[in-house]
Amino acid sequence: MRAWLGVSLASLCFAVVGIEGCSPRAAGDELFPLAAGAQWRYAQVTEMEDQRIERRELTLRTLAPESYEDARAWRRRSDDGVDYWLRSDASGIYRVASKNDLQAEPVRDAQPRYVLKTPIAVGTEWQATTSPYLLRRRQGFPPEVRHEHPELPMRYSIESTADVVEVPAGRFERCVRVRGQGTLRLFVDPVAGWRDLPLVTTEWYCPGAGLVKLRREETAGSPMLLGGTLTLELQAWRP
Numbered sequence: 463m464r465a466w467l468g469v470s471l472a473s474l475c476f477a478v479v480g481i482e483g484c485s486p487r488a489a490g491d492e493l494f495p496l497a498a499g500a501q502w503r504y505a506q507v508t509e510m511e512d513q514r515i516e517r518r519e520l521t522l523r524t525l526a527p528e529s530y531e532d533a534r535a536w537r538r539r540s541d542d543g544v545d546y547w548l549r550s551d552a553s554g555i556y557r558v559a560s561k562n563d564l565q566a567e568p569v570r571d572a573q574p575r576y577v578l579k580t581p582i583a584v585g586t587e588w589q590a591t592t593s594p595y596l597l598r599r600r601q602g603f604p605p606e607v608r609h610e611h612p613e614l615p616m617r618y619s620i621e622s623t624a625d626v627v628e629v630p631a632g633r634f635e636r637c638v639r640v641r642g643q644g645t646l647r648l649f650v651d652p653v654a655g656w657r658d659l660p661l662v663t664t665e666w667y668c669p670g671a672g673l674v675k676l677r678r679e680e681t682a683g684s685p686m687l688l689g690g691t692l693t694l695e696l697q698a699w700r701p
Contacts, residue, residue, distance in 0.1 A: 616644035
């Protein structure tokens with residue numbers, strides 16, 4: 463989600479081992495493959511606090527590498543019309559620009575937005591921005607809170623490098639679990655007043671397949687606000 467949700471979802475954003483043309487092989491390539499022609503299909507389920515459930519499929523494709531600002535970048539496109547430009551080096555995998563169908567040109571990130579940062583080890587941390595993807599106001603327009611808070615700091619950390627994950631695409635071992643945590647201070651209601659609402663993302667990256675599962679949690683618990691949970695699970699992928 464960071465790289466597509468915004469990494470995302472947000473990010474939120476995601477197989478052949480290794481990256482064409484990179485030598486020596488950059489760290490993290492096996493966990494986030496960028497080879498041209500690869501494709502991932504995910505089942506996305508959104509469960510809101512008012513008991514509404516929405517289901518859809520999301521497909522991501524990696525296109526041929528191209529030049530962006532005089533350096534090579536790999537372009538990844540989602541079927542909802544968003545493109546991301548990514549690079550890989552010894553520091554990890556990171557996004558450098560993004561573009562949606564309403565934008566004429568890619569928008570460069572002010573700072574690299576890491577998907578995975580080296581070393582790939584428990585305790586590695588980094589920071590990137592996010593926005594609230596699920597929080598909505600029950601009254602008012604537009605209802606989406608993200609329009610008022612488009613960029614919030616979120617701190618990511620590698621919590622495990624040995625998770626076992628089962629999704630519709632199969633069973634994966636030696637997966638890296640990344641957790642992102644942030645907060646958004648909002649006026650929730652006249653009784654509770656202002657509260658820090660948690661924004662939590664958990665992502666699983668597995669050797670060869672890349673991102674196989676993502677869970678985003680934004681809890682409101684307020685009569686004025688609506689929160690929820692979004693889950694992505696890999697259904698199939700094509701190297």
